[in-house]
Amino acid sequence: MRIPMCEPDITAAEREAVDEVLRGTTLSIGPRLELFERRIAAYVGARHAAGVSSGTAGLHLCMLAAGVGEYDLVLTTPFSFVASANAIMYVRARPVFVDIEPNALTIDPQRLADTARVVSRRHGRRLKAILPVHVFGQTADMDPILEIAERHGLAVIEDACEAIGATYKGRPAGTIGDAGAFAFYPNKQMTTGEGGMVVTNHHGWDALFRSLRNQGRDVFDGWLAHSRLGYNYRLDELSAALGAVQAQRLDELLEKRARVAAWYEERLASLEGVERPGPAAWTTRMSWFVYVVRLAPRHDRDRLIRELEARGVPARPYFPPIHLQPFYRGRFGLRPGDFPVTEAAGASCLALPFFGTMREEQVDYVCGALAEALGLEPRTEPAARRAVG
Ligand SMILES: Cc1ncc(COP(=O)(O)O)c(C=O)c1O
Structure with a gap:
């Protein structure tokens, strides 16, 4: 017998949804993305959800929304997929690694508190955010993390790429900090092929996510007007249609x-x-x-x-x-x-x-x-x- 490592769970409903997109003419920036975003926002109870081309792209945008930039420092864990630290590097900031606790394998709150104190004393305002990673389908211990963030004035960005649908003391992963990123690579709990989603309750952050994923256009900009340096991190309609059905089946x-x-x-x-x-x-x-x-x-x-x-x-x-x-x-x-x-x-x-x-x-x-x-x-x-x- 040969066993696969992982396999997506795709039904006729997903195939029909993707086929319907192909029978139309809107392959990007269309109604399926909005539908997919509404479904994810409702599922996790977030005010806003913005679809992006990958979980990594989502984390990158979260760093930008949190105002993390050159020479800044972000506390995070070395026990993760490399993308969580890379997102910090993309904005020319530096990850400050903190060891994990041995059971849940997520960032150790006690070590985090100690490191935050030392780094904050030495580098003051350059310390900008905490990026806990929810590994293997459950969250980090978020209450002490929020407390440490509050004490030092730091943003909390949840890497929830592996944990959509998980809850921490009843609170959904991704909605506990300032923003959270989900990933939909085919080995994930739900998939869009490639794709991701950023969720937040901050209206301003959501507007920024929408602009940054779309080459820096603002909602009110014309097609070739770009208010800021942006990226092409859009999620196409085929992926969004697939995701919208998977979200319903989550x-x-x-x-x-x-x-x-x-x-x-x-x-x-x-x-x-x-x-x-x-x-x-x-x-x-x-x-x-x-x-x-x-x-x-x-x-x-x-x-x-x-x-x-x-x-x-x-x-x-x-x-x-x-x-x-x-x-x-x-x-x-x-x-x-x-x-x-x-x-x-x-x-x-x-x-x-x-x-x-x-x-x-x-x-x-x-x-x-x-x-x-x-x-x-x-x-x-x-x-x-x-x-x-
Ligand atoms: C912990 C973690 N962070 C980030 C990512 C990046 O997601 P993506 O592959 O969609 O860019 C993954 C995906 O594998 C992940 O497991």
């Missing part, structure tokens, strides 16, 4: 993913040295993005990945820490040992195949292959074998 999509996670949870319970992921104390709704287990140090992850691959099961180390990426090491002289909790997580995390349309026997197969590769016996009898015997 609860269903998240439930299907939660069911797959529950199958994994049950089957991996007995595998020694394989720690299963789960919700943090503050998570009131998990939005399962990936299924990432943590391996005890005695398990050789690289060997395991090879053994799984030989059995048709892809698995990925997730995340290699940002501060150890060649670009960041070279630019800032960062080294192994700088962020030990992040490095320990980066060295032990393993993402298993995960998608909402995954079948129970596929989960059985992955868990069987994992047990075999580890030289262990799974506790639950695989459904596939049950069915045959």
